[in-house]
Amino acid sequence: MTPTTHSANAIRFLLNGEPVTVDNADPTQSVLYYLRENQRLTGTKEGCAVGECGACTVIMNGNAVNSCLILASQANNAIIETVENLEQDDVLSKLQEAFVEEGAIQCGFCTPGMLMSAKALLDKIEHPTEEQIKEALEGNLCRCTGYIPILNAVKKAAE
Ligand code: FES
Numbered sequence: 001m002t003p004t005t006h007s008a009n010a011i012r013f014l015l016n017g018e019p020v021t022v023d024n025a026d027p028t029q030s031v032l033y034y035l036r037e038n039q040r041l042t043g044t045k046e047g048c049a050v051g052e053c054g055a056c057t058v059i060m061n062g063n064a065v066n067s068c069l070i071l072a073s074q075a076n077n078a079i080i081e082t083v084e085n086l087e088q089d090d091v092l093s094k095l096q097e098a099f100v101e102e103g104a105i106q107c108g109f110c111t112p113g114m115l116m117s118a119k120a121l122l123d124k125i126e127h128p129t130e131e132q133i134k135e136a137l138e139g140n141l142c143r144c145t146g147y148i149p150i151l152n153a154v155k156k157a158a159e
């Protein structure tokens with residue numbers, strides 16, 4: 001079998017548990033761009049593209065990050081999780097269930113980012129305080145202003 005060869009400027013990372021190699025990657029492009037345009041994972045949203053809204057939040061190496069601000073070169077050898085990884089075998093995660101049950105989704109544009117910020121928190125702190133939840137979500141804007149149900153949903157998932 002011929003070994004697969006990749007370009008010198010290939011970027012490799014683990015995406016939702018699967019190894020990914022992007023050949024001829026433009027190191028100045030954002031991770032958000034490669035997730036949506038190269039990997040076709042469009043669950044991660046582009047809102048402001050300048051780090052202000054949190055719609056593009058993914059978990060990278062255990063931390064919630066704005067993927068619009070992370071350069072592709074910074075993702076080399078990283079472990080990245082996107083919202084697509086929350087549902088497993090057609091079953092919603094406890095966090096997603098809580099969002100549905102609490103009515104925390106209106107237009108849904110902010111939801112993937114909210115979910116990933118909340119997941120990064122719950123991965124670190126199983127039972128966070130309300131203050132810790134608010135702090136974790138402070139970089140995520142909801143243009144439908146449904147903040148209370150979102151807060152309640154994260155509290156419920158943490159119960
Ligand atoms: S799209 Fe990245 S923070 Fe708004």
Ligand code: FES
Pocket residue numbers: 104105106107108109110111141142143144145146
């Ligand atoms: S539900 Fe519409 S932006 Fe948050």
